[in-house]
Amino acid sequence: MTNSPVASPAQTAHSTGSICEFQPVIDELRRALNSTLKGKSEAVELVIACLLARGHLLLEDLPGLGKTTLAKALAMSVGGRFARVQCTPDLLPTDVTGFSIFNQKTREFEFIEGPVFSEVLLADEINRATPRTQSSLFEAMAERQVTIDKMTHRLTPSFFVIATQNPVDSHGAYPLPEAQLDRFAMKLTFGYPDRASELEMLAENIGAADRDRSPLPAILTPNSLQHLQDHVAGVHIQESVLRYLVDLGTATRHHRDVTLGLSPRGLLTWQRVAQARAHLRGRDFVTPDDIQDVAAPVLQVRLSGDFESPQTIIETVLNDVEVPVCS
Template identity: 80%
Template sequence: MHVLASQHQHDSDTPSTCKFQPFIDGLRDALNSTLKGKSDVVELVIACLLARGHLLLEDLPGLGKTTLAKALAGAVGGRFARVQCTPDLLPTDVTGFSMFNQQTREFEFVEGPVFSDVLLADEINRTTPRTQSALFEAMAERQVTIDKSTHRLTESFFVIATQNPVDSHGAYPLPEAQLDRFAMKLTVGYPDPGSELEMLAENIGRGNRAKKNIEPILTPHSLQELQDHVASVHVEENVCRYLVDLASATRNHRDITLGLSPRGLLTLQRVAQARAHLHGRDFVTPDDVQEIALPVLQVRLAGDYESPRATIEAILSDVSVPVSK
């Protein structure tokens, strides 16, 4: 892979980068201590959070998805809520509802679990499209509309949704419009034997007691400040052109029927900015784009292909990479 050299490259230990580095290191340590042997997944999860995206985890049960979500909520000092998506789940079970108060003789709004900082929508493809759509406005606009009244969510509202890729019985596939609201799709996968041995050793004598809660590393306010800083990471013009060329390649590929949308292109850039910041830089390189392209693209491209990974890797190989100035 090529690294872009430009006038904006300088010592990575800039004041702005150093200011947030303790937060980044703390997040890494907290999540890596929770999800053993998955540092690559942890990096992408943090990048997704810093890019103000939402995360879709497609994996088997029991691989740590819920544990990861709880640890992340604890680390950012936010409220955690979990929704177990089932066919009988109603939209109001997610967003909340208006209830008549007999004493005040007025309707009062009762907040649903969507009014949290980190929301885990477990097995999102098990609930009906109507209920799935209840999350649509929340993910897209960070607000919900109930009885013609708009209720704002937190600016750092973050959704982690899971789905089981094996058992499709009774499942309702997410529509493309909703998939496009996720910044990326990841799989956790099985840990390596060394990490599993460490996990077993740590749980001897623990019984059914819950693991120790993660101490807050950030506050919701400091997280927003960090996210604002990530959004200002510099993107050189030829890197922007590289992003546009990648988007065009997905739209013109013979096996892809639904290429990268302009919104998806913005998401690709934001996650690349987050990846650059995680590597101590205030500028984006083509390497940043290439490293996050697979999880960002595979959640929003549709087509007649057997392997999304192979198709995306072929596109990355075909599109010219900017050369150093």
């Protein structure tokens, strides 16, 4: 790593250089998120990889495990706006995207922005919103724009959605169809923290109230985040690794227990997340290990068929496809 002084992480992210010049930003982002979500360092790595890959994240977990706290911390770290939507059956599409209202003074319609006009949006219990409302959010996720009254409104290029689902309470829920699940880059489950992390959390909160907690400093700006995402998109992948990735995608489609395998869009997402994983490991090239490491969170949200858990299918596919020897 270069020993030259770093003025600030945000300034560093604007430089056009090697992986090392981005490392202070990545390290600070890790520290900030790990201080928020204790004992889940691997999950934090995948969340950062999802962000750098310009994807969106689906969290399927029980209430109270830190999903909202993580989303807020991420928004503060990238210096952006945070918005939260509690999805319920009576939530309207306009409650998410915004709406036009007639201004009697100007005698014109004015557009009132909805929660999607933010850098980080938390869609809590997304499967409780109606399919119509879900669709309005997925246009924003896929196109980073919304259409209101035949007018297109652009969102920030770094718009990032964290959606949650409760896996135990399905009453009154509207399960997301496969085509909409494919809009998420990955699905994660945090689970409960370990004993040491819970003890540390309790000790830190003795005598403290929510209002006493100072906000996290901005590590990035929305513009510097875009620059970092552009850099990640340029991480090199040699041809043998690309062939390996295609072979893995093909294997999911030909597996006897899979009715819906990996789509070309899913293959592109897998590639982008693997590039982000390589970048987080300090490399400017992707290896088969990077592809394997992110296989589970990327494929869990995409495979459907006659099986209880996709994890067995993923392990079979990874074991059956020959791993290339990279030069």
